[in-house]
Amino acid sequence: MKLITAIIKPFKLDEVRESLSQIGVQGITVTEVKGFGRQKGHTELYRGAEYVVDFLPKTKIEAAVDDAIVERAIEAIEGAARTGKIGDGKIFVYDLQQVIRIRTGETGNDAL
Amino acid sequence: MRKHIKSFLAACSLLFALGISQTAAADDVPVAKPAAAASASTSTPLTALASAPAAAAQAAPTTAEAAPAAPTPNKGDTAWMMVSTLLVILMTIPGLALFYGGLVRSKNMLSILLQVFMIFALIIVLWCLYGYSFAFTEGNAFIGGTDRLFLKGIWDPVKATFATAPTFSKGVVIPEFVYVVFQATFAAITCGLIVGSFAERAKFSGVLAFVVLWFTFSYLPVAHMVWFWTGADGIKDAASAATELVKGGWLQQLGALDFAGGTVVHINAAVAGLVGAVVVGKRVGLGRESMAPHSLTMTMIGASLLWVGWFGFNAGSALEAADTAALAFVNTLLATAAAAVSWVSGEWVFKGKPSMLGGASGAVAGLVAITPACGFVGPMGALAIGLIAGVVCLWGVNGLKRILRADDSLDVFGVHGVGGILGALLTGVFASPALGGQGVFDYVTNKIAPDYKIFDHLLIQATGVGVTILWSGVVSFIAYKLVDKVIGMRVAEEEEREGLDISSHGESAYHS
Numbered sequence: 001m002k003l004i005t006a007i008i009k010p011f012k013l014d015e016v017r018e019s020l021s022q023i024g025v026q027g028i029t030v031t032e033v034k035g036f037g038r039q040k041g042h043t044e045l046y047r048g049a050e051y052v053v054d055f056l057p058k059t060k061i062e063a064a065v066d067d068a069i070v071e072r073a074i075e076a077i078e079g080a081a082r083t084g085k086i087g088d089g090k091i092f093v094y095d096l097q098q099v100i101r102i103r104t105g106e107t108g109n110d111a112l
Numbered sequence: 113m114r115k116h117i118k119s120f121l122a123a124c125s126l127l128f129a130l131g132i133s134q135t136a137a138a139d140d141v142p143v144a145k146p147a148a149a150a151s152a153s154t155s156t157p158l159t160a161l162a163s164a165p166a167a168a169a170q171a172a173p174t175t176a177e178a179a180p181a182a183p184t185p186n187k188g189d190t191a192w193m194m195v196s197t198l199l200v201i202l203m204t205i206p207g208l209a210l211f212y213g214g215l216v217r218s219k220n221m222l223s224i225l226l227q228v229f230m231i232f233a234l235i236i237v238l239w240c241l242y243g244y245s246f247a248f249t250e251g252n253a254f255i256g257g258t259d260r261l262f263l264k265g266i267w268d269p270v271k272a273t274f275a276t277a278p279t280f281s282k283g284v285v286i287p288e289f290v291y292v293v294f295q296a297t298f299a300a301i302t303c304g305l306i307v308g309s310f311a312e313r314a315k316f317s318g319v320l321a322f323v324v325l326w327f328t329f330s331y332l333p334v335a336h337m338v339w340f341w342t343g344a345d346g347i348k349d350a351a352s353a354a355t356e357l358v359k360g361g362w363l364q365q366l367g368a369l370d371f372a373g374g375t376v377v378h379i380n381a382a383v384a385g386l387v388g389a390v391v392v393g394k395r396v397g398l399g400r401e402s403m404a405p406h407s408l409t410m411t412m413i414g415a416s417l418l419w420v421g422w423f424g425f426n427a428g429s430a431l432e433a434a435d436t437a438a439l440a441f442v443n444t445l446l447a448t449a450a451a452a453v454s455w456v457s458g459e460w461v462f463k464g465k466p467s468m469l470g471g472a473s474g475a476v477a478g479l480v481a482i483t484p485a486c487g488f489v490g491p492m493g494a495l496a497i498g499l500i501a502g503v504v505c506l507w508g509v510n511g512l513k514r515i516l517r518a519d520d521s522l523d524v525f526g527v528h529g530v531g532g533i534l535g536a537l538l539t540g541v542f543a544s545p546a547l548g549g550q551g552v553f554d555y556v557t558n559k560i561a562p563d564y565k566i567f568d569h570l571l572i573q574a575t576g577v578g579v580t581i582l583w584s585g586v587v588s589f590i591a592y593k594l595v596d597k598v599i600g601m602r603v604a605e606e607e608e609r610e611g612l613d614i615s616s617h618g619e620s621a622y623h624s
Contacts, residue, residue, distance in 0.1 A: 047473060
């Protein structure tokens with residue numbers, strides 16, 4: 001099992017969710033986050049005070065998937081989230097040791 | 113003896129004003145028609161504004177015996193003045209509170225709302241205990257007397273009469289209680305204005321203590337100096353004008369023009385704010401951390417409420433629902449719109465983008481600048497004052513702020529100080545009849561004085577500005593230092609970092 005964490009542009013969330021559903025991913029967790037990468041921030045001006053906003057709003061999604069569909073899931077996220085412009089985000093993949101469904105106590109692939 | 117003469121003068125003037133209209137049924141019929149007609153313009157002040165409860169104090173009860181037909185307040189005037197009072201309350205809470213509140217970080221939102229709210233409440237109490245008496249009864253040229261301590265003597269339970277306060281028209285009065293509450297709201301909003309300068313770091317108890325001192329030793333004397341006079345009714349000829357005038361406040365005697373509070377309210381408060389920003393010191397993290405406003409939506413709502421409420425402030429300062437109120441009304445609308453346009457245009461050109469904060473700030477700058485002028489200048493004079501105020505105050509929060517190097521958090525001095533000074537000076541210019549203004553009304557001849565020398569008036573206005581800056585500056589400095597020693601003006605650094613809402617008040621404005 002793998003845990004896929006992806007940082008994407010917020011407005012791409014719906015497309016990414018849709019394409020993951022299509023390949024059989026049963027659920028994802030979404031968090032609103034801020035961060036910086038190569039994409040530059042912007043400046044805000046309030047009367048005489050200027051503030052550089054370095055951290056841009058992004059959306060973080062997490063999905064636990066079976067090894068069998070990891071590659072397809074990564075492609076699905078890439079395909080849906082890509083605009084070709086700087087700031088499209090990144091995908092991180094981790095080994096996942098265990099998954100437990102709290103309601104039934106199922107573990108491993110059964111719990112995905 | 114003096115009292116008798118005063119009563120006699122007042123009685124004579126009232127008889128003169130009333131003529132034979134003794135019936136006092138005076139519902140919507142202006143009782144003072146003859147006088148009003150004689151004076152052509154309903155209410156252009158002789159040399160300054162605000163009326164004279166002292167005159168009222170003596171005029172109403174004592175003349176009741178000599179002249180049974182004391183002027184009866186016109187119900188329209190009374191209604192308008194009560195509505196105006198409500199409008200000034202609306203300006204303060206929630207108007208000013210939201211305007212300021214939106215500009216701080218979310219962790220300090222409630223501290224600002226509460227400071228404005230409680231200062232308003234506290235000053236209203238002090239006003240009724242002693243403030244009104246020291247500001248608006250006869251004393252010396254700098255401070256009033258004790259005739260109205262605890263608001264005594266306005267209601268006379270023996271004769272079952274209410275005292276009246278004169279307006280700027282001979283023989284026209286409003287109930288003195290209405291004048292008391294109208295002026296109470298002015299004192300309250302002025303004290304509330306100051307907190308913007310040391311927002312996000314001031315200790316609540318210190319703020320309250322400072323405000324009590326400042327209200328007592330700066331607001332009351334300045335209000336008395338600028339606004340107190342014994343009313344128009346005592347002025348019948350050059351001799352009586354001379355004896356009446358010397359009973360007024362010092363700047364009033366000089367002829368300083370301040371229709372609704374450029375010096376008394378805005379310069380007074382802004383100087384106190386600036387001194388406070390310096391004495392209290394800069395916010396922790398200034399220049400390194402973002403201190404961006406947390407809700408310009410709130411600020412826009414606040415600025416809009418200020419704009420609406422300001423019609424009570426300015427047009428209400430005419431003290432009557434008549435021509436001068438209408439003039440102040442149109443000027444307040446026009447100058448504010450012009451200042452919003454010029455501020456936003458200015459930042460669009462110089463900074464690249466038009467901003468909501470610019471629009472709101474421009475409107476407030478225009479409101480401030482037109483305040484001293486609104487009953488004296490013509491509409492095109494108001495337009496000019498507004499246009500100039502927008503760009504000059506934009507400089508006030510940029511160039512001037514960098515020169516002053518004080519952490520005036522919400523730009524109280526940049527907007528209210530600069531706008532107030534500019535407005536006070538330009539009042540002397542655009543009040544000139546040659547520039548469409550009202551000139552100065554001469555209550556001896558009952559018409560506008562024929563010669564208006566702009567330069568002379570500019571000098572008088574500059575004197576008023578200078579005196580207010582000095583007076584408020586000195587009183588503020590001493591008061592801050594005193595409070596800082598005894599109570600402390602500032603919270604501890606950890607409390608400031610945590611935010612005043614939680615550390616000082618134990619509550620949060622927003623829950624996520």
